[in-house]
Amino acid sequence: xxxxxxxxxxxxxxxxxxxxxxxxxxxxxxxxxxxxxxxxxxxxxxxxxxxxxxxxxxxxxxxxxxxxxxxxxxxxxxxxxxxxxxxxxxxxxxxxxxxxxxxxxxxxxxxxxxxxxxxxxxxxxxxxxxxxxxxxxxxxxxxxxxxxxxxxxxxxxxxxxxxxxxxxxxxxxxxxxxxxxxxxxxxxxxxxxxxxxxx
Numbered sequence: 169x170x171x172x173x174x175x176x177x178x179x180x181x182x183x184x185x186x187x188x189x190x191x192x193x194x195x196x197x198x199x200x201x202x203x204x205x206x207x208x209x210x211x212x213x214x215x216x217x218x219x220x221x222x223x224x225x226x227x228x229x230x231x232x233x234x235x236x237x238x239x240x241x242x243x244x245x246x247x248x249x250x251x252x253x254x255x256x257x258x259x260x261x262x263x264x265x266x267x268x269x270x271x272x273x274x275x276x277x278x279x280x281x282x283x284x285x286x287x288x289x290x291x292x293x294x295x296x297x298x299x300x301x302x303x304x305x306x307x308x309x310x311x312x313x314x315x316x317x318x319x320x321x322x323x324x325x326x327x328x329x330x331x332x333x334x335x336x337x338x339x340x341x342x343x344x345x346x347x348x349x350x351x352x353x354x355x356x357x358x359x360x361x362x363x364x365x366x367x
Contacts, residue, residue: 173230177223177240187237189216192244200252210251219243294360298353304345310334314342 177184193212196202202212210218219240222228230239296319305311313332322331325343329336 173232173236174224176236177220177230181220184237184240185216185220188219188240188244189213191241192216192248195245196248200248202248202252215247215251216244219247291357294357295353298356299346299349302349302352304349308342308345310338310342311345314339314346 189212192215196212196215204212219228222243223230223240228243230236296315299305299315305315310332313334314328317328317331320331322328325336325339328334329339332339334342
């Protein structure tokens with residue numbers, strides 16, 4: 169590990185800590201629905217502190233040439249994944265941590281049931297159908313490539329870029345354009361939903 173990188177972490181501990189904490193909290197909420205409190209005996213703060221300790225103690229090694237905040241965020245994301253997956257996919261304690269002296273022995277699942285999954289799949293198909301019908305998508309090979317990549321299962325910009333063979337910068341631009349189209353799609357979707365309830 170580069171001593172300069174380690175010194176940088178020590179000197180900028182507070183600002184890096186805030187940046188990594190904000191990222192980790194947002195990631196935990198978006199990816200795992202973790203809003204606050206502790207899960208499996210750890211809070212989001214514990215996860216972030218653990219990442220910093222791992223680097224400072226030498227358990228994790230910094231890579232030369234890679235931005236330090238990026239490495240810290242990546243490590244925090246990895247720790248979250250490990251914490252959540254270690255206890256089972258979408259498993260949550262039936263008894264909240266700290267409610268009783270003993271740790272929870274049973275777990276429930278927040279994973280959607282078959283009806284929810286079918287409903288969600290139908291909604292996704294409808295949104296994609298409406299997007300494909302939109303004039304801006306029909307007129308743009310990049311938007312079409314983006315949608316094809318999403319339909320193929322790509323979800324991150326890197327995956328979409330690889331599948332669609334678009335440069336990552338163009339993937340972000342396509343995403344921005346699709347976000348601009350979304351309000352129109354939402355209106356059409358609401359209209360379809362209202363019409364189906366009237367029947």
